[in-house]
Amino acid sequence: MPKTKDDRVGLRRLQELLGRLIVAPDGVADGLAHERALPAGGLASLIAGDDRMTAAERVEVYANGYFYRLLDVLKEDYPATVAVTGADDFHNLVTGYLIVYPPTEPSIYHAGRDFARYLDTHPLRERWPYLADLARLERAVLESFHAADAPALEAGALRALAPAQWPALTLRAHPATRLVESRWRVDEVARAVADGARADTTSATPAPDGAGVALVVSRRDTRVAYRAAERGEDVALRLVLAAQAAAPPTLAAICAAIAANVGDAHDDLPASINRMLARWLADGVLMQSAD
Amino acid sequence: MDWFEAISENFMVAGGRPREVIDTVRGHYPVVMHGVSLSIGSTDPLNRSYLRDLADLARRLEPAWISDHLCWTGVGGRNLHDLLPLPHTEEAVKHVAERIRTVQDFLGRRILIENISSYLTYAESRLTEWDFLAAVAEEADCAILLDINNIYVNAFNHRFDARGYIDAVPAERVVQFHLAGHADHGSYLLDTHDYPVRPEVWELYEYAVRRLGVASTLIEWDDNIPEFAVLAAAAAEARERAARATGNREPARFAPQLSGVASRAASAR
Numbered sequence: 001m002p003k004t005k006d007d008r009v010g011l012r013r014l015q016e017l018l019g020r021l022i023v024a025p026d027g028v029a030d031g032l033a034h035e036r037a038l039p040a041g042g043l044a045s046l047i048a049g050d051d052r053m054t055a056a057e058r059v060e061v062y063a064n065g066y067f068y069r070l071l072d073v074l075k076e077d078y079p080a081t082v083a084v085t086g087a088d089d090f091h092n093l094v095t096g097y098l099i100v101y102p103p104t105e106p107s108i109y110h111a112g113r114d115f116a117r118y119l120d121t122h123p124l125r126e127r128w129p130y131l132a133d134l135a136r137l138e139r140a141v142l143e144s145f146h147a148a149d150a151p152a153l154e155a156g157a158l159r160a161l162a163p164a165q166w167p168a169l170t171l172r173a174h175p176a177t178r179l180v181e182s183r184w185r186v187d188e189v190a191r192a193v194a195d196g197a198r199a200d201t202t203s204a205t206p207a208p209d210g211a212g213v214a215l216v217v218s219r220r221d222t223r224v225a226y227r228a229a230e231r232g233e234d235v236a237l238r239l240v241l242a243a244q245a246a247a248p249p250t251l252a253a254i255c256a257a258i259a260a261n262v263g264d265a266h267d268d269l270p271a272s273i274n275r276m277l278a279r280w281l282a283d284g285v286l287m288q289s290a291d
Numbered sequence: 292m293d294w295f296e297a298i299s300e301n302f303m304v305a306g307g308r309p310r311e312v313i314d315t316v317r318g319h320y321p322v323v324m325h326g327v328s329l330s331i332g333s334t335d336p337l338n339r340s341y342l343r344d345l346a347d348l349a350r351r352l353e354p355a356w357i358s359d360h361l362c363w364t365g366v367g368g369r370n371l372h373d374l375l376p377l378p379h380t381e382e383a384v385k386h387v388a389e390r391i392r393t394v395q396d397f398l399g400r401r402i403l404i405e406n407i408s409s410y411l412t413y414a415e416s417r418l419t420e421w422d423f424l425a426a427v428a429e430e431a432d433c434a435i436l437l438d439i440n441n442i443y444v445n446a447f448n449h450r451f452d453a454r455g456y457i458d459a460v461p462a463e464r465v466v467q468f469h470l471a472g473h474a475d476h477g478s479y480l481l482d483t484h485d486y487p488v489r490p491e492v493w494e495l496y497e498y499a500v501r502r503l504g505v506a507s508t509l510i511e512w513d514d515n516i517p518e519f520a521v522l523a524a525a526a527a528e529a530r531e532r533a534a535r536a537t538g539n540r541e542p543a544r545f546a547p548q549l550s551g552v553a554s555r556a557a558s559a560r
């Protein structure tokens with residue numbers, strides 16, 4: 001049915017044109033100036049204008065809707081990043097971000113997914129070297145919030161085991177557990193902003209000794225929390241997180257990995273690991289084992 | 292409250308608080324699913340992954356019905372996260388109706404298509420918006436979610452008579468009404484869902500109920516969300532106005548009524 005096919009090609013070209021004008025970063029007028037696929041009569045031959053609003057002004061309503069809707073979503077997803085950069089710089093960041101990472105998923109939840117990756121190479125990192133890591137922490141919190149439900153491994157389950165069974169116990173990370181690694185204490189920045197501190201009083205301190213900090217994000221029921229991991233804890237967390245798709249590590253393997261990492265620096269490694277485990281159980285870091 | 296409407300995409304998540312909320316609500320009330328990303332009018336192929344997720348959510352929530360909008364939301368794989376209007380042409384009717392039939396076959400049920408608010412119209416349109424809506428619903432054999440606020444907004448933006456629109460809607464296909472607030476931008480009205488229902492929209496709602504009959508009515512409020520008591524009061528007002536419009540003494544019940552097209556909307560073909 002050739003007529004229908006031609007009309008659908010017409011509909012496609014119309015949608016592609018409007019799609020380009022709506023996302024044009026400098027507005028519809030600028031988009032039109034660079035547009036090569038306009039018919040001879042211009043936009044007015046496609047879109048009706050009247051004494052109240054021209055065709056371009058009508059498309060501009062959608063262009064503004066597109067940008068400001070996504071800006072609002074990203075502001076909600078990254079409140080600490082907004083607080084650090086301020087509204088004007090954040091606005092410009094989002095303009096650039098949407099050019100490189102335009103939304104493609106049905107849910108607007110995914111629109112800000114790549115924001116930290118965008119910030120990794122952005123010139124603003126000269127001013128705020130920790131900005132991408134701060135955004136990465138905020139994304140991890142959001143992902144944790146929406147992660148799959150699963151029964152958490154509880155202290156009672158461990159107490160029910162005989163001591164001889166503990167070394168072979170396999171540990172799996174809960175689906176809501178995340179690890180964010182940074183050279184900066186971006187957790188302190190995020191917490192200060194959440195507590196209402198002004199942006200100009202917050203700046204991330206470098207992690208001690210330049211060694212980097214591992215931030216544990218976990219969820220208990222529906223509440224998400226984050227904190228800096230203890231020495232050696234990051235090694236253990238990497239093991240339980242990396243193993244989600246493959247064989248989970250045993251408690252014995254985790255203890256060995258921590259011991260190898262912290263070496264003689266710990267006075268009482270078993271007590272330290274006990275505290276770590278107790279903390280994990282309380283925070284819902286681990287998932288109930290199928291064993 | 293008699294029932295709630297869930298934005299489908301907000302609950303297409305793996306778990307956490309959103310799932311806790313919807314499961315709790317569903318445990319106590321009927322729920323309908325209202326999507327924003329079906330993009331039924333796009334020239335991109337239907338998103339099968341999205342349809343599977345929609346079907347999965349429907350299996351969990353057992354909604355009274357599933358709805359989305361008569362619009363397109365993106366092209367070339369992009370999502371503009373907005374509800375964009377279609378040209379009102381016979382060709383667009385055929386294009387959209389074919390895709391609605393495919394979706395209905397996939398889901399094993401009829402869906403509701405909602406009329407959108409819009410800020411532009413196309414030079415090539417040959418049908419009125421109301422004839423376009425009716426033609427799509429007829430050709431796809433689907434149901435209609437009639438948004439009274441959107442009719443009011445469009446009547447201003449595109450200069451037509453709102454009551455004439457309602458007169459032309461096939462009554463037997465209307466399963467649900469939407470009511471919402473909008474913002475006045477002078478040269479156009481913007482459908483913002485962040486304001487109480489305006490008096491003129493209430494009047495139009497009563498007109499719609501007189502012409503089309505009582506149907507389940509939802510108050511939409513997406514931003515500047517007030518205390519629940521305000522929403523409850525608006526829902527109560529809708530019940531009273533629907534009763535007044537039909538001359539009944541009792542407030543209308545808005546439990547999802549599954550008669551006629553509505554029951555066909557909910558059951559497998």
